[in-house]
């Protein structure tokens with residue numbers, strides 16, 4: 154990152170000042186509230202995931218944060234400055250790809266970047282070649298964008314964002330339409346950008362990818378923020394133990410009778426999923442079963458995935474609404 158450039162309002166992208174902060178953010182379209190009283194804080198220098206089902210309000214949140222649409226009420230600060238009042242100054246240090254990136258199809262990738270760089274000054278123009286290499290498009294840079302795959306357009310979109318050496322990147326569904334290799338490439342690129350001290354906010358439906366890519370997430374449901382925090386805090390420590398053994402029915406009866414076991418269920422493949430109480434470990438479950446002459450073939454501590462936590466958080470939120 155270009156360290157010579159002055160940070161905005163004390164928010165350098167890393168540190169205690171959140172790079173995005175919303176307070177009571179509400180956006181209504183007629184009678185429908187797309188966002189309801191959102192208090193969001195995105196810390197600097199991390200990959201941050203916005204999670205939510207279709208229509209939850211992710212794109213509206215991104216558009217409101219960027220000042221592309223006006224909030225009905227509440228406030229937004231980006232890089233320490235109020236939006237949309239400081240929009241021009243803030244957006245000079247923010248790169249965003251909202252929905253599918255659009256380009257001039259009849260121009261090449263390199264020409265598209267040159268056109269975009271022309272309005273950003275000489276420094277931006279000098280970055281074009283390096284950025285094409287950086288996003289893995291150097292070999293195809295002189296082909297017309299009309300012939301690019303979606304993955305190539307996504308990467309060109311990120312190169313365009315990087316022309317202005319942004320502190321903050323906001324990418325709406327950056328993994329959409331990518332094949333497995335493209336998803337891994339995108340994840341690595343996001344992690345590299347974070348390693349340079351930038352903050353990258355992504356919205357995504359791909360919970361597994363968000364878990365692998367992001368340090369922290371916010372979960373949005375019907376316009377409300379229902380959870381936010383670091384990924385390890387949300388998914389939790391090892392919570393359950395999968396047990397594969399002979400005589401599953403007898404094992405289930407034995408384990409269910411223990412005070413140290415909070416719950417037990419049978420998985421589709423015959424494995425027992427045991428939820429132990431604090432102090433009860435995989436080893437103590439093993440000892441119990443072996444002492445009862447039950448042979449244990451598999452014993453695997455597991456933690457809830459982000460997907461399981463997401464569904465649980467949504468289901469709890471649904472119950473609160475009812």
Ligand SMILES: Nc1ncnc2c1ncn2[C@@H]1O[C@H](COP(=O)(O)OP(=O)(O)OP(=O)(O)O)[C@@H](O)[C@H]1O
Nearest residue numbers: 182185186187205206207208209210211212213214
């Ligand atoms: N311009 C608009 N006019 C009216 N309603 C809108 C407008 N934009 C969004 N909405 C509504 O606001 C709600 C949130 O939409 P939004 O596109 O922000 O959700 P999303 O989480 O990004 O969904 P998806 O994952 O499907 O893109 C939806 O009910 C949507 O229909």
